[in-house]
Amino acid sequence: MTGGPLLEVRGLAAGYGAVRVVRSLDLVAEPGTVVGVLGPNGAGKTTLMLTLAGLLPRLSGEVLVDGKVLASARPAAANRAGLVLVPDDRSLFSTLLVRENLTVANRPGGYTLDEVVDLFPALAPRLGVPAGALSGGEQQMLAVARALVQRPRVLLIDEMSMGLAPVIVEGLLPVVRRIADETGAVVVLVEQHVRLALEVADRAVVLVHGEVVRSGPAAELAADPEALEAAYLGAGTAPAPA
Structure with a gap:
């Protein structure tokens, strides 16, 4: 993984009209990286994915692929830049x-x-x-x-496990790791099965009420389940050291 970040998100705020669902989110991912986006229902995970894909306008902030700033609310331009979304309804x-x-x-x-x-x-x-x-x-x-x-250069997967039995999910999630390793794409994975997501991810962020309350290497988050649970419950909101 060389050549600098493939995906950068700087100070992203997103939502609907004047309602900010995601606030001041920063994210940097090198090629071949899997980033897990975790959090309780209503945390803003799907809003984040739709905004990255250009399907919702950014309220503020920037999204860059290979150092180039993408236009807001331009899904065709985002797709041409290599951002491809797998939505939660599969479409x-x-x-x-x-x-x-x-x-x-x-x-x-x-x-x-x-x-x-x-x-x-x-x-x-x-x-x-x-x-x-x-x-x-x-x-x-x-x-x-x-x-x-x-x-895809940046593959966005929103809730891969939606409606699936855990045994099916266990077979699918390792494919995410293989995709990143074989193609060098960044994979941003929204996933409700926290343990399984952290097993395949390099880094992870936990969103609660639209804010990153914990972030860092996936292995570190997995090694401290009590802090991770506290983050989900809204306690211990200081981000983990990177």
Whole structure:
């Protein structure tokens, strides 16, 4: 991981109208880094992801990819810069076949169909099946695969485990680590399964009421579960040393 930060977020405030849901958030991530974004419901995690992807306007602050400031509320520009969002509702084309969901999103330099199948072997026998007929786990695999064929430089995954059994999540989250390692992309992962997220992440931040109350190397946060629990409950709000 060389060449400086791939993703920088400086003093980001985000929300809806005059209501600030995320306040003064800073984030720096080198290539090949997995950043876990943790926090209770209503903490502002999804608002953060939508703002990074350009789907919501920034109220203040900057988002930079490779040192270049992205325009606010310009999702097409963010996507061209390499920011690709996997939303919590997956947003698949349910009537299209699995193969078609992948081919319509494909870009030169993105994952190929063979590489996607290697990453998610369960999709191999399902390529000719409509996306709406897939299981929840298969749909999540397809949603991530559809993002990968777009050649992401920053992959935003919002609640990968939404509606999935823990055993499915345990099989999916290690793929996130592999994606970062193999492609050099930054992966920003919003995840409710804290322990599993910290196992695959390099760094993590805990959001509570839109503010970062704890941050640091994932291993350090995982090693102090009491402090992590206190952060979730709103106690001990001083950020952990980086």
